[in-house]
Amino acid sequence: MDFDYDLYVIGGGSGGVRAARLTAQDGHKVGLAESSRMGGTCVIRGCVPKKLMVYASEYRDAARLACEYGWSMDAGALDWGHFRTKLHTELDRLEAAYTENAEKAGVEIHHMRATIADPHTVELEDGRRVTAKHILVATGGHPVVPPMENADLGMVSDDVFGLEALPKKMLIVGGGYIGCEFAGIFNGLGVDVSMFIRKAQILRGFDDEARGHVADCMQARGVEIHTGCAPTEIEKVQGGIRVKGSSGHEEVYDALLWATGRKPSTLGLGLEEAGVTLARDGSIEVDEYGQTAVPSIYAVGDAIGRVELTPVAIREAVAFHKTVFRGEPTAMDYDLIPTATFTQPEMGNVGMTEEEAEEAGPTDVYATAFRPMQRAFGGDDERALFKMLVDRETDKVLGVHIVGPGAAEMIQFVGVTLKMGATKADFDRTCALHPTLAEEMVLMREPVRSLD
Template sequence: MAEHTFDYDLFVIGAGSGGVRASRVAASHGAKVAVAEEHRIGGTCVIRGCVPKKLLVYGSHFAEELQDAAHYGWHIDAMHFNWSHLRDTVLRDVDRLETAYTNTLDSHKVDHFHERATIAGPHAVRLASGREITAKVILVATGAWPVMPDIEGVEHAITSNEVFHLPELPKRVLIQGAGYIAMEFAGIFNALGCHVTVVNRSDQILRGYDDSLRDRLLQITMGRGIEYRLHCPIKRIEPQDGGGFIAHFEKHDPVEADVVLVATGRRPNTSGLGLENAGIECGPGGQICVDEYNRTSCESIYAVGDVTDRIQLTPVAIREGHAFADTVFGDNPRTVDYDCVPNAVFSQPPLAGVGLTEAQARAHYGNIKVYSSDFRPMKNIFAERHERGLYKMIVDEGSGKVLGVHMIGPESPEILQAAAVAVKAGLTKADFDATVALHPSMAEELVLMR
């Protein structure tokens, strides 16, 4: 097909973080760009993921802050929480962000279609309206979607997509799953006064995170009233006549709940996308396989973000989208470095980490040293909470290079970002030790570990 016959230089399927960044940068390089989005512009993170969820985390923190205020001399009478007010405030901000993302596309003269698009061939997409559009290059950035387990009555459960739209605050919340999404919502609902039960098919929470931090979070959240049933997947969800549901299990007593939230993982959103029409190879979980430049097995089609076989994080998708646009349209081939990508779980308290966990470091390096600081945050002293923070530093014994930093405690994600720069730069434990502490702060523990 001759180049002049294409409708667009680039057609992007999916207007989430990665797709919008790729569209904007490609357009700035002079490409004629269009993007199709079947839901709302902004994607998972902005519309139904990390941004509104973090706002709920902030909202739920006030329950603890207001209780603690009395110990610092503040006396607040007749405290009352209004779920609909918080929910609607969060949703208004989602609307604001969607408008901002849409304006970004418009300001870069990117055409956008508010309908589903599928791949019709190596250089063609088909819109839900039936229109077929051609493009020199196609980028798939459709993200991921919550996985629903195959259990009886699962249609009565909700996922993280629907949780932001609950008509009222439930008194009893049952959460299946113990990954980061499950633990974040468990903390939110627990702080807002709901009775929270977490059930999981394995005996672990936050699989893949550092063992010490996982154990500490389990201990603290149990102390805050969250109940756990491990080795206990839901077998059946049954609605009750008077409202609410009963969840049944194989070997445990049933649990009554007003809301059943399923948070058992996310699957790349490739179902029905027409990948077979371009011979695009996928992995066993439906993830699109790409090379270091984000190219699929079809030469003219690329993919970025959660739909691929790499790290499912918004900042990663943004970097991939930018690198793709620079490579294909900016005459500047670039790849993304996936080493030492920081991560955080906005549980209560939050945890964060970068680099290798202790177990990973022992497996890869053998001889390592582990430094830690187990402390009671100053903020908790007047509050009469005995919860303790924990910071860990994993160090290669031979070179002294810091291989990983992991922490749990108030503001851990904010502190970890600066530590991630040091780990990424390959600094040593001696470099940390040579840095003067910032006192009094929790962050000073990073340079005081012995």
């Protein structure tokens, strides 16, 4: 059978575009449909604009710290309009680059929604039907909002970058990494920020000691965290949005941000009708090579809900391309993926948490907390945390957790060492680079506690 395309990709985010480009560069005919903007969540409404907002939010504190060093300056107030204009100019540039690079590789882009009509047919929003030998679903995910009255008075993370003006007072509902990152951002921009979280602590799933340290620092910086609290009433009132929490706390806010999780964007694509199996949360069930229950249909990225990170989606796309178009069966390796949470202070993690290590077997915990030189000189009490978990029997490093300036940059290279199977002895025999924060990784000599 002759097909219109060798590969048709649904979704123009990082994973979909990478698979499309690689396949087209190998001489195959590739089509791609994107219903929103090329670049997907990460480029347009996630990682990139969020990180630029993180940078913007840090300058106020940097100006304060500069004064402690003897500089005469006043950061004043952020010109949100100026920042937002530059932000969207940059996002437009990146979107154009994604489109241009894909087209240069030979990808035919359809800027519209697409659904699956059968295992080899894609139906475009304009009514056209195209056939493909292989179909790749890379539709990503989307924020979810609790089903409660007046929930629409709040916004989600996608909406943040289009705000007309900065609110004076904001409530963020949700204590995951998205909620905590935006709490730090808006707090740094001068907004009075409060958080409602249902659990007893923020950042569920991360190392308990590390996330507790982040919470303490956030509160010291001015973020008000209400634990064990979820909204029970929301209404529009004069002067803002009144929100009452399950703890009894009640207040009026200028803005409400829902950070209550994300779900795969897979419904309404015709997947189940074509024979693809979806999990209860809507994620696409695939094997180790990204293949669904329908041999011609594959999926990568947040749509499969395994590890929802941009670099993971890209690697899954590369593995798909090698497997399907180069005849090199390649499974994605999900072990020891470094992660960064751009809270303030930021946190970097790779490997096991202390709780996981304790379950795995006898573990030695090395940890240190200290005031970084730069901030200590400015009179700050905030401490950086370095933590290493070591298998007592093999000396192998099981996990590393860093909270403090540059944590994300450091954890990338720590991830390389763990991937190579580094032991505590490897760190010990490495000479320290002084004066740096990172030198603490090779200076922790004695465990602070042992887990049996």
